[in-house]
Amino acid sequence: MPSIHDFETWEPVLRLLRAGNAESLAARGGYVAGRIGHGGWSLPMQRRLPPPGRALQVEDMQDEFAVVQRVLGVLADAGAHAISFTAEISPTGRTVLHLLSPSPAVEPGIGNPHPGSLVLVEDSVPEPWRRLPDPVPGAAPAPSMDLALLERTLRERIPDAVGATEEEIAAAEARLGVPLPDELKVLYRVTRARWEDQRDDHETAERVFQMIGELFPLDELYIADAPSRPCPWRFAAMEAVVTPPDAAVQGLVGSPGWIAFSDNGGGDRIAVDLTPGPRGHTGQIIMLSHEENTGASLIADSLTDLVMNGRSQGRGGRHRDEPPVVARVNIRSLTSVQAAAHAGLEVLSIGVWEGEPLSLASVTGLPRLRTLTAYPGTLADPLEIAKLTGLEFLELGPEEWRVLLDAGAVPRSLSAAAIEVHGNRHPLPIVALANEILALWDRPLITQIILEGHLGPAA
Incomplete structure (x- = not known):
């Protein structure tokens, strides 16, 4: 062979x-x-x-x-x-x-032979993927929830549907590890959403789609928690969870209280939300965009509301005029590191820059700064990074990494790292550099x- x-x-x-x-x-x-x-x-x-x-x-x-x-x-x-x-x-x-x-400690590169992110701590994920929902005391179902109206309307619109048995519903609850909300039980008692039940009844399938989207069978329901929304470290480390005080939906990657039960036909998942935001309702219906890594939009106050009135236009909370927790310094955005610095800053990205190299002094000691990415050649003194003691992800050019490695100053707080490569750089020196970084954490090398x-x- x-x-x-x-x-x-x-x-x-x-x-x-x-x-x-x-x-x-x-x-x-x-x-x-x-x-x-x-x-x-x-x-x-x-x-x-x-x-x-x-x-x-x-x-x-x-x-x-x-x-x-x-x-x-x-x-x-x-x-x-x-x-x-x-x-x-x-x-x-x-x-x-x-x-x-x-x-196994290196994620694939994007469209090139250079290494992707180096996972320095096995099974580690960025902070947003570790975030759990905040409790919302007093959260309650929306007034629009009406189990009798929901069942009556579903049976009128899809009279020949085959419903799930109580045993099938109980089996789904046991698999998921959570009880299904009452509205979802009503839905599946009317239709279990199996292809073999439709008998080429395309009209009924279309009516279900117009009400609910592409409904999953019971054995395809899943908890839309953070692990169900995977993302490479390089991109995930740039995200942040933000939930404004007037938000209906928490700005999470995922939640143990998001039960995905349908798809909009374009890859966006529709879920029941049992962990709403400060202004939301328990059991509201949300949509998770396949083009975004965090958050979801509110499309109905309840499943009854969704069936009776259709999807709303993604209502959400209003972002207040506060400094961004993800800050970008470059020729098109913020014009200095000082302008990005504040106590809530989590992610600092320094991009293409035409002025003098930048100092990191103004972000030293910030309590929540966990991600730093810097375009090659933009830092006045890469050794200032050693003072950023809370970093979990760091992306630098090869020359900046060389400075840190030679000085023994690579932050030991890191869970992952990446080498930013621009231009026609030979992969072998980049691989050797990646292996030096991996070796500091005794991680498997690129062979x-x-x-x-x-x-x-x-x-």
């Missing part, structure tokens, strides 16, 4: 990349790099454009597709998900191939296998 570590496995990929990158490979220090995995691949090559008026199709990239599928097949046989690589190919065809096997072979002279 071919192995992912056989040079022959990679020859078709390397020949294709050589043909598409001849000039850059011939330059001093020239190389190609990419990543192939079952979730997609990234190869440095120009694709042929389709004829005007036609979308790109498989046959337009058949050569690329064929060589990638060969590698994917070998990966599958090895039980591996993805692999990154770099290769130096001389004009004579002599090739040195570096295979970079992923570490490298070097293969040598010969492709022969170019055609």
Whole structure:
């Protein structure tokens, strides 16, 4: 059986990349790099454009597709998900191939062979994903909740629906570990939402969709808690949970009191909310956007309200005029670190900057600062980071990381880290830097296998 570590496995990929990158490979220090995995691949090559008026199709990239599928097949046989690589190919065809096997402590990079976030503490998640709902004393169901009206209306609109048995409802409650709200029980006693019950009755399915969306069967109900809304560390660390005093819905990633029971047809989940915000109602209906990582919008005060009146336009609380807990300093946003500093600051992101490098002195000692990201070259003194003792995520350029590593000043409070790479940087030095950071926490390293072979002279 071919192995992912056989040079022959990679020859078709390397020949294709050589043909598409001849000039850059011939330059001093020239190389190609990419990543192939079952979730997609990234190869440095120009694709042929389709004829005007036609979308790109498989046959337009058949050569690329064929060589990638060969590698994917070998990966599958090895039980591996993805692999990154770099290769130096001389004009004579002599090739040195570096295979970079992923570490379980490293998240995949986005569209390039560079490492993604380094998870320094096993199973750690950013603070918003650890946040539980705040108690709301006095929260109660909305006046619109009417179990008799809800059942009567559902039976009138979907008279031939097959309802769930009490045993099926009890089984769903046992699986979820929580009792279902009364309105949800009424809904499933009327219809259990199984495809086999509809008998090609598309009209009934459409009426259910117009009222409730794409209703889940009982065995697909789930608790929309924080783990159900996963997000890579690099992006999750930039989020914050904010719930204004007049909010109907808490600005959480997820809640043990959010029971998802439907979908709007576009990937947004509809849930019953048993942990409402300060101005919300117990049992209100919310929608979790698939394009956002935190929060949800209120679409009805109750399931009765949803069925009777349809979805509202995502009502929510008003953000008060307070300093942002996520602050961005760059040429388009805040113009100084001092302008971002306040006691509630959680996330500081320093982006593209055209002025003098910035000092972090004004954010030293802030009690809630947990995330710092800084575009390469924007910090006057990277060693000031050592004074930020509450950081759990840090993203810096390679040179700034080098300063911290050489000084032994990498904050030990970190749970995760990332290396910000811009421009055409060779992946191997970045991988070596990532391994230095991982080694400080005794985490699994990115492993490298070097293969040598010969492709022969170019055609």
